[in-house]
Amino acid sequence: MENERMQTLIESVLALLEEKKYAKAREALLENGNEADIAEVLEEVIDELDLDRAIVLFRTLPKSISAEVFSYLPSDDQVAIINGITDREIRHIIDELSFDDMIDVLEELPANIVDKILSRSTKEERKIVNTFLNYPEGCAGSLMTIDYIELSKEMTIAEAMAHIKEVGMDSETVYTCYVKDKGRKLQGIVSLRTLVVSPDGDTVEQYMHEDMVYVNVLDDQEDVSNTFKKYGFLAMPVVDNEKRLVGIITVDDILDVIEEENTEDFERMAGVLDDSDSEYLDMSVWRHVKNRLPWLFVLMLSYVVTGGIIASFETVLSKVISLVAYMPMLMGTGGNSGSQSATLVIRGMAMEEIDLADVGRVLWKELRIGIIIGAVLSVLNFARICWFDGEGPLVALAVSSAMVVIVIAAKTIGSMLPMAAKKVGIDPALMASPMISSLTDMVSVVTYFAMATAILGI
């Protein structure tokens, strides 16, 4: 229903722009959409029509909403629009954006444009912005905002409420208020809810929580989002090493972080270099090639080894050529078994359900799972090869005994490699399907031909 409404809006705006009816398109947007919807339409205009028309349409939007519409756009579209509007318009947008959105935009822009924008700011403002721009990407500092409500513990509830009314504040940053001491150290937090429901004459100190949860400005965003998930907070204070409050992070930014981290894992687990900032359709063919070719090449090299192993068994193969037909099944099942284990362990570690200390429990579980699955598949294959394919029992025995060993080995490799990677500080997500399959393929080939040589006596 929601999707249909958007689809209709997008189509009508696109049709109007085709005929360059900007005023009508603007009217349709303002009547039927809020800021997020308008941003979605602009995105479609850029993708489906052209950038110039999107820029003209964007410039016709009322000043009161243009900055917020801008903040909903993906970053590459933001840069494209910035390059198409005047300095004065850029300045307006930057001024209107909330602090964390502004930093996000500035981070994406080329340095010379940032300098131009900041040249009209006060020295103090430039200093803060530059500090923020210097936090490494993906740390708590790069997510936080300095738009938060500061109270002192001596204030009464009524004074605190009056203060909040005075300073105002946009969006969700108002729902938790922070109390600092003279040295800017964080002393406590109090929610707006508590202030609203508490008696006017009491003091903030009576209600503030002193045992609050906070994150360090250099903590990784993945840890920050795990803390949010654990506690279900709307906002969290960010402190430096001296426990001085430097900013806050709100939950709406965490939603994006979670999706970004998941996309990164999905991509790495498929052997694609992660490039999670950009959308699939917006990326050029060359960039897709650049992200995919490296792993395909590395994995292909591993098959040189596998090929070499096979070549060394060529005499065996030429004697019983029917062995070749079972090779893909053994390799495929080995790869699939290993991938299952790897995915579950990688996901378990990402969700903090499995940690390195559990290595023994994981191994013991996977060994038993491997034995059961291996045995079942092995019996099925023995029967199939003897009766259905009409091969001799020795070939069937070679295939099915190899199957047991391969499944157990694959489950072991699949579960242990991601944990080993984590131990040495490599992202476990890299030890997923493609990497695991190429390793299990080697194991499968060696196991199979060794079994065949022994059992068939060739």
Place this chain on the structure above:
Amino acid sequence: MENERMQTLIESVLALLEEKKYAKAREALLENGNEADIAEVLEEVIDELDLDRAIVLFRTLPKSISAEVFSYLPSDDQVAIINGITDREIRHIIDELSFDDMIDVLEELPANIVDKILSRSTKEERKIVNTFLNYPEGCAGSLMTIDYIELSKEMTIAEAMAHIKEVGMDSETVYTCYVKDKGRKLQGIVSLRTLVVSPDGDTVEQYMHEDMVYVNVLDDQEDVSNTFKKYGFLAMPVVDNEKRLVGIITVDDILDVIEEENTEDFERMAGVLDDSDSEYLDMSVWRHVKNRLPWLFVLMLSYVVTGGIIASFETVLSKVISLVAYMPMLMGTGGNSGSQSATLVIRGMAMEEIDLADVGRVLWKELRIGIIIGAVLSVLNFARICWFDGEGPLVALAVSSAMVVIVIAAKTIGSMLPMAAKKVGIDPALMASPMISSLTDMVSVVTYFAMATAILGI
């Protein structure tokens, strides 16, 4: 730092419980942890020590925090604890939980226990609870709470604030207030922030948003979480088909939904039946086998076809046995190429960056990517096979021309199959690595042997 603190707490409590020093363990918990931390420790006690000690420890917690600690526990631990405490204690917990947490707990409990718990509730209460228990799992209705603040549009801001102060309300449900008409239809929403910063004498109507975003009670939770991600809201109203307000959903529950949906996708993409409610380590070996064996079996069947194809080329193979050595590389590279495309398209669709109307653009992109990658890998292989392996140029030509065709075919299959699945209403995540690899394996084998037969003239 945060992790170290928790580790120390967990270890000291475990050590104290080993010696059955419950009072000391309780003291350590209350001094060093908040409700979420205590739940985490209890979880560790259940996993590492035993359930009985966890129950004793849980029963020693002050009544004031026990329900909240309970709400942070994973659902299987909740059921285990419920089974170990008295009816009176259960009733206390149920009374203290917020409405949506209570429904979550009741959903997990066996029907006879639910009846026992509800037997002491009023008829009205039982009716509401039963309505909630009947919403299908995974729809908006199963996520929502009825704890929300209701205002009327005639109220002044001062009256509205007084009303909020009076009804109180826990947690984050207070930050957006809802205005209904006489027929319970949703008329508008107003944020607590707006109320706080607006003049006392104005009316709610002056500030409420009437063009709010809402979800239907039967909407899928994935759509709900996408709407949250798009708008960055803290809460969203849930309405029935007559647009009557039936509840609200808060962002903290959406964090869990996002992770659940992602875990489901990760599992499906690895050929594991999804079982995202339970943690890896908590699941028995048999349950793991049950979740993994079906897909391994189905995929294995596909290799019967691949094996059959190879068998039909046995004469070709026996003439040029060295062809076998390149088979794993072609199959592996085909599988990896296809998986890359499938993963990116599946993720793009889940993130709503790609929709079914983009099928032409995706296909055209993947074709060009496939041609470039195929060509590069093909040239590398030709050189390698001629100079490094010392095979004749005809074998090299067979392998490298097969490589181009296989990579292009794999990219096409990998990108189109998930879109086709979505079109016919199957979860695209099922069309990932294992499924794609077994399909591309067939294509690889046929292509390779067909090329070899033609080029080598055998």
